[in-house]
Amino acid sequence: MSPTALPAAQREIRLVRHAEGEPTSRHFVVAEVPMPEPGPGQVLVRTRLMAVTAAMRMQMSGDSKPMPPFVPGRALWGSAVGQVVAAPGGGFTPGELVHHRYGWREFAVVDESQVRRLDLDALPDPAAHLSQGATAWGALRRAAEVRPGDTVFVSGAAGGVGSMAGQLARRLGAARVVGSTGSERKASRLRAELGYDDTIVRGAGPIERQLRRAAPDGIDVLLDTVGGEQLTAALAVARPDARFALVGALSSQLGATGGSTAPVELDTGLIITRRVALRGFGLHAHPDLPQEWAKEFGQGLRDGSLVFPHALLKGIEQAPRALCELTQGRHIGAVLVEL
Template sequence: MSTSLPRTTRAVRLAVRPTGLPTAADLQVVEVPVAEPGPGEILVRNRYFLVFPGLRTLMGDETDGVPLPPLRAGDTLFGPAVGEVVAAGEGASARPGETVVHLSGWREFALLPADGYAVAGDRLPDPVAHLSTGSAAYGALTRLAPVRDGETVFVTGAAGATGVLAGQIARLSGAGRVIGSTGSVVKAERLRAEFGYDAVVVRGAASIGEQLAKAAPEGVDVVVDTVGGEQLTAAVAAARPGARFALLGALSGQLSADRAGGSAPAEIDTYRLVVRGVSVRGYRGADHPDVPAEWEERFGVWLRDGRIRFPYVRVRGIDRAPAALQELLEGRHFGTVVVEP
């Protein structure tokens, strides 16, 4: 290992399992040793890591079926990250100076096994773009609920990391009208002014159902749902014949202080689903292994020619990472949230 590297570094651990929604006080930044890479391994200095709501579920009591390991007190948090290789063991497939993507975020340095990373390449013009969750939105709108020219698309959680891209992808796919939902008037104005949404319903301003009926008097054809709950209920009520629903998340339950993070009940009119021939499908990335590469190629082209915008909030310093998670869960940010350690 280069003598210029520190012997110790910092990482974020779960101090105690939270009661309700996690707060910054439930996490702690600790000092840990920096290990030298062995054969096939690489040592990476993380440049950015993603702050994502799924961590709330991993800290809770409802993790059955979740394709990631649960977090217990004392565990280091993890998640998507982009970093620079600073040292490589014999036989490693990445060399110092290269940028890689991996799942060992929430630490300044990460020691990665041979199968624990991928070289980032140059398809995306901004390294932070590798942390975009737009692949799920793209997969939903091309595999589960393809948009036909002129159709009306409703995106719940439109100011979130996935939703803000879903609306733009829908427009690029031919949508005639794009409607979103959010919990903030300020966010709603930004979605309309900067991201091409024709209308935005605001949670808490009035009945979601009434607002959606006004925004889409003829109904909706495609729904990209990241929230569930009353917003899914309203979307079903507004569904046109043959409408397609793609479910990407369930933040209404995941971010509820009264739940454990792994359930999100919603009341929907199943009679309407039947008589209008509505399809409702959940999107799982594992079912569509070809989507990430296809998305990355198109995302890079769209970013470079200005047809899509990728908003993100950059939080500087690993010491601020615990607060960044709390702020995300409280809905304080717009778009993707990353920490620059």
């Protein structure tokens, strides 16, 4: 699209007010705003695909530390793939596909330093660049250091991270992989398609009892996206020298308030006597991981050893629905919106 062909206005999704309970369509509004113009050192990007994530639920609450909260009356933001339309500084070429952090709008002006070219040779599918697999890969490989023969438990296994984690734990040599999810429908897909040997279902009985059945000899690794009761249960069945990688707190983020805190009682005696290592993991602290992951993911997609489960909704006006459905547990894998 040439600059002369640009429309005079664009659409963006704004937050109407902070959500104290479950988000609904009433928390969002589609606004028409003037087309932004890039200045020196900036690029104008047309958004093609955007991701919605569980962390956005927390940002909607206004209590999202350390992440900045969404601001009522202003557009939301998030990971997106776009096409460069204009680049006055010359650092990018119109037509290039890039990653940026300003989804939820049809066009965005972004500083050149905040735009990353997509390596289409390593990962040719633009949608796959919005996978949360890099977090799963880094948590399992670097934080938990999965080893051949390990038994791995993944909480929140049907989400964007968890739906990749079962496959990746297998890839790293795990002998047994167990995942938790919210329904038997999802559990069946996890076992049939996404690398899980067994599953536990929230609401089908105490988590610890289900986990002891699924992993009778205990677990060596936890990739935790949930916290709460599931973290406590994992510690109860941890083997000596178990390694826990903590990447999320869905028990809080998708709860009644969507707040940022996720308090949980842990048995310090068990941590000490079993020498359990608990390590928080965040992708932002590993800037080299996206490139490493793109190479690994691309190879897996090409040879069929990895799949990318995701739901795709079409149209920017569907973004609020996408986030609401994610918080309701309607989908398996990543949730994307195509503009």
